[in-house]
Amino acid sequence: MQKFPMTAEGLARLEEELKHLKSVERPAIIRSIAEARSHGDLSENAEYHAARERQSFIEGRVAELETIISAAEVIDISRLSGSNVMFGARVTVVDVDTDEEKTFQLVGAHESDIKVGRLSISSPLARALLGKKKGDSVEVPAPGGSKTYEITQVAFA
Numbered sequence: 001m002q003k004f005p006m007t008a009e010g011l012a013r014l015e016e017e018l019k020h021l022k023s024v025e026r027p028a029i030i031r032s033i034a035e036a037r038s039h040g041d042l043s044e045n046a047e048y049h050a051a052r053e054r055q056s057f058i059e060g061r062v063a064e065l066e067t068i069i070s071a072a073e074v075i076d077i078s079r080l081s082g083s084n085v086m087f088g089a090r091v092t093v094v095d096v097d098t099d100e101e102k103t104f105q106l107v108g109a110h111e112s113d114i115k116v117g118r119l120s121i122s123s124p125l126a127r128a129l130l131g132k133k134k135g136d137s138v139e140v141p142a143p144g145g146s147k148t149y150e151i152t153q154v155a156f157a
Contacts, residue, residue, distance in 0.1 A: 010111025092153035
């Protein structure tokens with residue numbers, strides 16, 4: 001079975017989502033299905049079909065989360081240190097063309113969320129950054145042409 005690298009915080013978020021789906025969403029959808037059934041003819045009951053579709057989504061997500069959680073390999077980032085970029089590092093980069101500065105934490109694919117600065121370790125930018133240190137430049141292929149970034153800081157939280 002393939003293991004998924006993950007931070008303890010990322011695993012906790014996934015476990016919380018699983019708990020919410022099982023204890024809140026699942027019972028609510030069961031009630032919705034029961035209510036829709038009470039309205040009669042199921043073949044033309046839009047509420048029933050919508051509720052069944054939602055139930056299918058919830059059950060699929062529950063199965064997916066259970067698989068991910070069971071295969072999670074938690075990496076304790078509090079024990080990591082050094083000057084090279086690796087899993088768990090907070091990396092600040094500057095776009096050489098625009099001078100725009102961005103900070104990312106390199107995390108597992110299942111916990112990444114670029115909106116809050118969590119960059120998947122399997123993304124092209126993260127793969128280019130791995131093993132580099134402050135002052136190094138990396139070139140990353142992008143749809144609009146290659147982008148060059150300079151690493152200005154590597155830290156471990």
